[in-house]
Amino acid sequence: MGNSTMTRYDFTRLLGALSTVVFLMNTLPADAAEPAGLISTIKSVDKKAKGNPEAGRAVAELSRAEPAVLLPVLAAFQDANPLAANYLRSVVETIVDRAIDNKKTLPRKPLESFITDRKNNPQARRLAFEILQRVDVTVVDRLIPGMLTDPSPLFRRDAVARLLDLAERLNKEGQQDLAGTLYKRALQGATDDDQVRAIAKPLQKMGEKLDLPRHFGFLTQWHIVGPFDNTGSKGFNVVYPPEKQVDLKAKLQGKLGPAGWKQYRTTDDFGILDIAKQISPYKGAVMYCTTVFTTKAPRSLQFRLGTPNAWKLWVNGRLVFANEEYHRGMKLDQYSVPVTLRAGSNSILLKICQNEQDQDWAQRYQFQIRTCNVSGIAVHSADSSAALPQLEEPQP
Amino acid sequence: MTRPAFRFITVLLASVLVTGLTGADWRQFRGNDSSSVAPGEKPPVTWGDTENIAWKIPLRGRGLSGPIIVGDRVYLTSSDGFKQDRLFVECFDMKTGVRRWRRSFQATGRTQCHAKMANATPTPASDGKRIFAFFSSNDLVCLDLDGNLLWYRGLTHDFPNASNSLGMASSPVVIGDTVIVQVESQAESFATGLDVGTGTTRWHRKQHRYDNWSSPIALVNKDPARSLVLLQNMIGLTALEARTGKEAWHYDQPASRTPSSVVANGAVYIPSNGLTVVRPATTNNKTLEIAWKDNRFSSGTPSPLVYRGKVFTMSGPIVKCGDASTGKLLWQLRLKGAFTSSPVAADGHLYYFSETGRTYVVDVTGPKGKIIAENELGATILCTPAIADNSVFVRSDGHLWKISR
Numbered sequence: 001m002g003n004s005t006m007t008r009y010d011f012t013r014l015l016g017a018l019s020t021v022v023f024l025m026n027t028l029p030a031d032a033a034e035p036a037g038l039i040s041t042i043k044s045v046d047k048k049a050k051g052n053p054e055a056g057r058a059v060a061e062l063s064r065a066e067p068a069v070l071l072p073v074l075a076a077f078q079d080a081n082p083l084a085a086n087y088l089r090s091v092v093e094t095i096v097d098r099a100i101d102n103k104k105t106l107p108r109k110p111l112e113s114f115i116t117d118r119k120n121n122p123q124a125r126r127l128a129f130e131i132l133q134r135v136d137v138t139v140v141d142r143l144i145p146g147m148l149t150d151p152s153p154l155f156r157r158d159a160v161a162r163l164l165d166l167a168e169r170l171n172k173e174g175q176q177d178l179a180g181t182l183y184k185r186a187l188q189g190a191t192d193d194d195q196v197r198a199i200a201k202p203l204q205k206m207g208e209k210l211d212l213p214r215h216f217g218f219l220t221q222w223h224i225v226g227p228f229d230n231t232g233s234k235g236f237n238v239v240y241p242p243e244k245q246v247d248l249k250a251k252l253q254g255k256l257g258p259a260g261w262k263q264y265r266t267t268d269d270f271g272i273l274d275i276a277k278q279i280s281p282y283k284g285a286v287m288y289c290t291t292v293f294t295t296k297a298p299r300s301l302q303f304r305l306g307t308p309n310a311w312k313l314w315v316n317g318r319l320v321f322a323n324e325e326y327h328r329g330m331k332l333d334q335y336s337v338p339v340t341l342r343a344g345s346n347s348i349l350l351k352i353c354q355n356e357q358d359q360d361w362a363q364r365y366q367f368q369i370r371t372c373n374v375s376g377i378a379v380h381s382a383d384s385s386a387a388l389p390q391l392e393e394p395q396p
Numbered sequence: 397m398t399r400p401a402f403r404f405i406t407v408l409l410a411s412v413l414v415t416g417l418t419g420a421d422w423r424q425f426r427g428n429d430s431s432s433v434a435p436g437e438k439p440p441v442t443w444g445d446t447e448n449i450a451w452k453i454p455l456r457g458r459g460l461s462g463p464i465i466v467g468d469r470v471y472l473t474s475s476d477g478f479k480q481d482r483l484f485v486e487c488f489d490m491k492t493g494v495r496r497w498r499r500s501f502q503a504t505g506r507t508q509c510h511a512k513m514a515n516a517t518p519t520p521a522s523d524g525k526r527i528f529a530f531f532s533s534n535d536l537v538c539l540d541l542d543g544n545l546l547w548y549r550g551l552t553h554d555f556p557n558a559s560n561s562l563g564m565a566s567s568p569v570v571i572g573d574t575v576i577v578q579v580e581s582q583a584e585s586f587a588t589g590l591d592v593g594t595g596t597t598r599w600h601r602k603q604h605r606y607d608n609w610s611s612p613i614a615l616v617n618k619d620p621a622r623s624l625v626l627l628q629n630m631i632g633l634t635a636l637e638a639r640t641g642k643e644a645w646h647y648d649q650p651a652s653r654t655p656s657s658v659v660a661n662g663a664v665y666i667p668s669n670g671l672t673v674v675r676p677a678t679t680n681n682k683t684l685e686i687a688w689k690d691n692r693f694s695s696g697t698p699s700p701l702v703y704r705g706k707v708f709t710m711s712g713p714i715v716k717c718g719d720a721s722t723g724k725l726l727w728q729l730r731l732k733g734a735f736t737s738s739p740v741a742a743d744g745h746l747y748y749f750s751e752t753g754r755t756y757v758v759d760v761t762g763p764k765g766k767i768i769a770e771n772e773l774g775a776t777i778l779c780t781p782a783i784a785d786n787s788v789f790v791r792s793d794g795h796l797w798k799i800s801r
Contacts, residue, residue, distance in 0.1 A: 047554050049596040052547040056594070059545050082504040083550055086537075090545035093499055097543075123502055157478060192478050308561075321556070325582040328561035328607070331508055 035069050038062040039076045042091070043084045055087050063094040070095060070131075071110050077124035085123060096131050106135055115143060122152035122375070129155075148189040151375045156189040164198055171202055180206050187215070191376035193270065193332040200269070210269075216332075217370040217378025218271025219291050219348070223248055224264050227285035229255040233355050235286040236310050236324050242288040243314070246349055255285060268368075270332060272306075275352065276365040282354055285365075289350040293371060294382040295341050301379045303348075306334040307367035310353040315339050316346055326355045327362040333376070422465040422782035422789075424521035425567035426738060430613040431658060432701045434742040434783035440801045441745060441757045441769045450787065450800035451493030457484055458793040459516035460565070460736070465490060465784040466522045466541060472796060473529045475515035480507040483515065485529045485539060490785055493798060497543035505533035505552025509563030512778070514793070518567040518611075519780065521575065523592055528575045532564040536577060538595055547595035551577070557584035565609035565654075569625060571616070571638035574598055576625045580608035587612070587627050589641055599641025606630040610656040614638065615664065615676070626664060628657050633666050635676065645684055647674055655695040655738070660702035660720060663687055667695040671709060673723065688723035692716065699738040701746070706760065708746060710735060715748070715758065717765055729765045731756045736778040740788070747788060749777040773797065 038058040045055035062069065073092055077085050099106055111128045114120055132139045144162060147155035167182035183203050187210075190196045200210055213220050228240045241252050248261045266273040275287055303313060303320070308330040312322040321337045354365045371379045426432040440448040457476030464471050468491065474484040481503040487496045507515045509532055518530040526546060529537040534551035552558050560581040568577045574589040585603035590596065608629045615624040615635060624635040624644050633647040651657070652667035659665075663675045670691030677683040693700070693709040693716055701708045707720040713731045718724055733750035740747050744761040745768070753773035759766045775792035782789040787800035 045548075047550070049547070049549060049590075049594065052549075052596060053594045056546045063544060082502065082553060083548055086501045086504070086548050087545060089501060090499060094544060097497060154477070194478065323557060323583050324605075325559075325561060328582070329508065329510065331561070334508055334561060335506070 035062060035065060035072055039073060039088070042087045043076060043080050045084050045087060046081060047083070055084070059087050059091055062091045065095060067095055067099045067104060067106050070107060070128075071114060074114055074124040074128055075120070077121035077127075080121075085121075089123075089127060092127055092131070096134070100134060106131065108132060108136060112139070112143075118151055122154070125152055126154050148185070150189075153191060153376050156375075157192060157195065160186045160190045160195050160199075164195065167199075167202070176206060180208065184208070191216070191372070191378075212269040213266075213271050214380070215378060216271060217372050217380055218266075219293070219369045219371065220267070220271060220273075221263070221265045222273060222289045222291050222350075223261040224275070224279065224287055224289045225252060225254070225259050225261045226287035227255045227259070227280075227282045228287075229284065230286045230353050230355065231284045233284075233310070233324075233326070233353070235284075236312075236322075236351075236353050238286070240286060240288070242290070242349065243351070246288075246290050246347060248290075261290075271368040271370060272366050273368070274366040275354075276363060281363060281365065283358075284356045285354045287352050287354075287365075289352060289367075291348050292381070293341065293346045293348055295343060295346065296382050297343050298341060299379075300338065300340050301371050301373055303337045303339055303369055303371060304333040304335065304376075305337065305350075305367060305369045306330045306332050307352065308364045309367065310355070311367065312351040313337060314347075314349040314351075316342065317349075324353075326353075327357060327359075327364070330364065330366070330368075332368065333370075338374075420465075420784050421467070421522070421524065422463075422784045423524065424464060424569060425462060425519035425611050426656070426658075426699065426740070426780060427782070429616070429659070430569065430611075430656070431660065432699070432738055432740045432780070433703055434740065437742040437783050438786045439742055439747075439783055439788045440799060443755075443771045443799045445774075448799055448801055450798040452798075453488060453493045453495070453796045455486075455791065455794060455796055457482065457516070458514035459791060460514055460778040461516045461567075461791075462519040462779040463782045463789040463791055463796060464520055464522055464527075465782050465789065466524060466527070469496065469541065470782075470789055470796070470798075471520055471522065471527050471529075472791060473516040473518075473520050473531065475503075475507070475531060480509060480515040481533070483529070483531055483533075483535060483537070485520070485527065485537060485543070487541075487543060488796065490798070493796075499537075499539060499543050499545065501535065501537055501548070503531065503533040503535050504550030505531075505535060506559040506561075507533045508559075508561045513563035513565070515563070517563060517565045521568045521570050523570045523573075523575075526592060528568050528570065528592075530566075530568045530577055532560075534558055534564065534577075534579055536568070536575075536590070536595070538575075538592070546593075549590065549595050551579055551588070555579075555584055555586065557581075558586065559583065560607050562607070565611075567611040569612045569614055571614045571623050571625055572620050574638050576612050576638060578603070578608070578610075578612045578627050578629075580604070580606060580629055582607050587625075587636070587641075589625070589636075589638060598639060599636075601636065601641050603627070604629065604631050606653070608653045610651075610653055610667075613657055613659060615659050626657060626659070628666065629653060632668070633657060633664065633674075645676055647672070647684060652695060654697050655699040658700050658702055660707075663720075665700050665702060665707060665720075667700060667709075670694045671700060671707065671718075671723070673707075673720075687721075690718070690723045690725075692725060693718060693723070697736045697738075698748075701739055701741060703741040703746070703760065704744070708739065708760070710739065710748070715746075715765060717760065727764045729758065729767070731767075738780040740781055740783055742783050747781065747783075749773075749779075749781060749790060751776055751778060753777045753792065 041058040045051040148159040163186035171179035457474035459474040483501040520529040635644040671693035672689035673687040737749040757769040
């Protein structure tokens with residue numbers, strides 16, 4: 001067969017393209033053909049396929065635009081929901097691929113300005129960066145070193161990685177002072193636990209004292225009461241008294257008899273409060289843990305939790321998330337829960353449940369919670385010392 | 397248009413449509429009919445660094461998903477980033493391996509996985525016109541064959557508890573004009589059938605809250621409206637009408653949560669109590685006949701396979717072969733290593749890829765299974781490969797290979 005022969009694939013594609021054109025001609029609203037209208041249609045897409053057909057058609061139309069539309073599309077990430085952002089991303093990549101294939105010029109300077117403007121959406125900035133990388137190999141060396149404290153975790157990660165590489169090399173060469181300086185600088189931007197561990201280990205070996213719980217923003221001081229009954233994992237949905245009211249002086253009836261709130265703290269570098277080790281390796285148990293978080297003004301932040309146990313989290317009495325999963329691993333930032341806090345003191349209540357599995361790998365009963373902004377940078381309580389004012393240390 | 401010309405175009409269109417439906421594609425996990433069998437294909441049985449490797453393409457990110465083949469293109473998913481939250485769908489030219497396009501997306505669901513797994517663990521599926529790329533984070537992306545996004549669903553975005561901290565693995569299946577995914581975890585479980593054209597929900601069914609990594613498969617009926625999707629999990633196997641989600645029948649014995657069932661000759665081979673073979677009545681789709689069951693035919697992670705009248709299961713490194721009709725154990729064979737990949741079959745051979753990249757090619761045409769070749773790829777292989785174009789397509793985290801004479 002000669003090269004000009006239409007393959008089955010080509011023919012199917014032609015049919016598909018023809019039908020799409022006909023479909024678009026019949027279904028796109030007249031005022032939606034402008035980029036702004038198409039972007040607006042895409043941003044209307046939402047959960048459970050709401051607006052999917054319209055967004056799909058708008059993507060097809062907008063993807064045919066010239067590269068000049070890239071900046072408005074990237075800017076539209078700013079208040080787009082995660083689904084809409086993916087539709088917009090697809091438009092950007094399609095336009096860029098075609099422009100590069102056809103040797104068309106991309107708006108390099110505006111793209112670079114977009115990347116360096118930290119107010120822009122982090123995902124859109126990263127996408128713009130990757131586009132620029134395809135046509136300008138110098139962009140990494142020019143931009144990444146200045147991104148150590150960038151709001152985008154991906155940019156920070158790249159900047160940290162470069163410093164880490166350099167510090168490791170110097171450390172191996174015996175230039176410990178310089179290496180230590182670079183490690184400490186790298187730590188400023190590091191929020192991923194692999195990088196923090198890679199930085200902390202040599203620094204601690206050099207004798208540096210690091211406050212990793214503060215670096216991450218772990219909540220380390222808690223009042224804890226329990227155990228309550230979770231036989232047959234039924235306690236997850238039982239409303240025990242702490243869910244109605246947190247009264248730190250109350251004497252409650254637990255699974256094993258009277259139970260009262262006791263104060264615990266963790267000194268673990270990664271904020272792990274280990275109930276099994278610090279309290280008791282309860283099985284079929286529910287424990288309640290409470291603390292307060294103070295902020296001077298109302299603000300949004302994320303509670304990031306890691307645990308191998310089932311859990312529910314309330315903030316100021318409102319259930320913000322619950323997950324009934326046991327022994328499927330534990331990881332820093334395993335769950336991210338966005339929360340809006342009020343000015344002043346905010347009460348945090350965590351219900352943490354252990355089931356009755358008897359395998360070796362099903363014995364962990366622990367959690368770690370940190371508070372951070374959407375970028376993963378720690379946010380601290382305004383008055384950490386006031387977090388636990390009401391009780392004395394528990395009696396042995 | 398003259399009448400002969402019209403007739404010619406009509407015939408051409410019909411032939412294109414027919415071949416589009418029946419060509420030697422490999423459109424989903426374990427092939428078009430989830431059988432792992434590639435009829436008529438003759439891939440090589442030996443390969444090495446310089447032998448029978450048509451091309452080897454470096455990949456970005458990680459993935460346990462298998463490649464799929466549609467027409468003259470290979471489609472593959474990967475995930476990348478410290479959090480495995482960057483999702484990729486890629487298309488390669490089947491003949492040359494040249495990348496035709498790559499699209500990236502940002503996961504909208506939780507991406508945590510066991511270290512062995514990746515967000516890109518489910519194998520994508522296709523209806524021949526669209527690609528349905530599914531990820532552990534329950535992001536379901538629909539693209540046309542040229543990489544244009546048609547629709548996007550974030551199923552954990554919709555149902556925030558639908559996730560498994562070890563990772564999800566169930567691959568989608570396309571039956572008629574419905575794409576079906578099975579999302580089962582301790583915290584929230586469901587199966588859903590979506591319109592292939594728009595991603596809108598045709599049906600949504602709550603499932604039992606047990607984590608599950610097996611994949612749905614099709615039990616195709618001549619009447620498309622009665623084609624069934626089979627959902628296997630800890631409480632058994634449930635057959636639903638693919639287009640409506642209406643339950644047709646239920647097999648009520650616990651089934652494995654990792655290997656997936658297989659349909660052959662109207663019977664369903666379920667990894668349950670070893671292996672249980674059920675035959676649904678063709679008249680009312682509700683009565684089940686247990687053809688045979690045998691606890692000697694248990695499966696580890698690789699799914700069972702039925703080929704040329706024989707059934708093959710694998711537990712650890714042991715392959716067992718039985719008579720597919722009676723369950724009589726015919727032979728067993730010990731391979732070496734650990735196996736995550738499901739075997740695939742072509743030209744009288746079964747291909748077993750071990751986790752270390754060693755492939756055992758087993759001739760199953762004789763009275764006993766015989767290893768006729770052992771080939772090394774020198775990479776971790778966890779995916780289930782595809783067979784098309786007389787070739788084997790397989791991926792590691794780092795590379796995609798076309799193994800071809």
